[in-house]
Amino acid sequence: MARRLVLKPTAHFGGFTARGAQRWVPSLGMWGAGAGVAVALLMSATPLFKNDVLVKVPALGWYWEDNTPASDKP
Template identity: 60%
Template sequence: MARISYTTVSPLTHSLNVTKRWTTSLGIWGVGAGAAALLFLSVTPLVRREVLVKVPVLKLYYEDTTPASDKPF
């Protein structure tokens, strides 16, 4: 017959276990939400100029090379 052994778990250990379980999931959802926000806001001139142009890999794609004489405003 199996014996059941109950041990006490300190509150600190319990909170660390819960934190470890949720950190990965919340991190993945946070990265996904941030990427979606940048995707939807990439057409906004402020986001394009202040955020996306300053990322080294994305700079060439989002940089505006249109001469000033060809812009309507």
């Protein structure tokens, strides 16, 4: 008795299956976190980015707060 080949369809989105996405998620997460840290580091000297983003980070915002008295600012 010959075996019959049974093809089961798999769910996919744009050619990516859940199994394929599962392999890529950790790598993409690490690259995304690294890119976010790099942007924060490179933009930390920009006052607009510092005041709008970095000061509002819950645990580390104190580091970027400006405690310089108004009389010492140019």
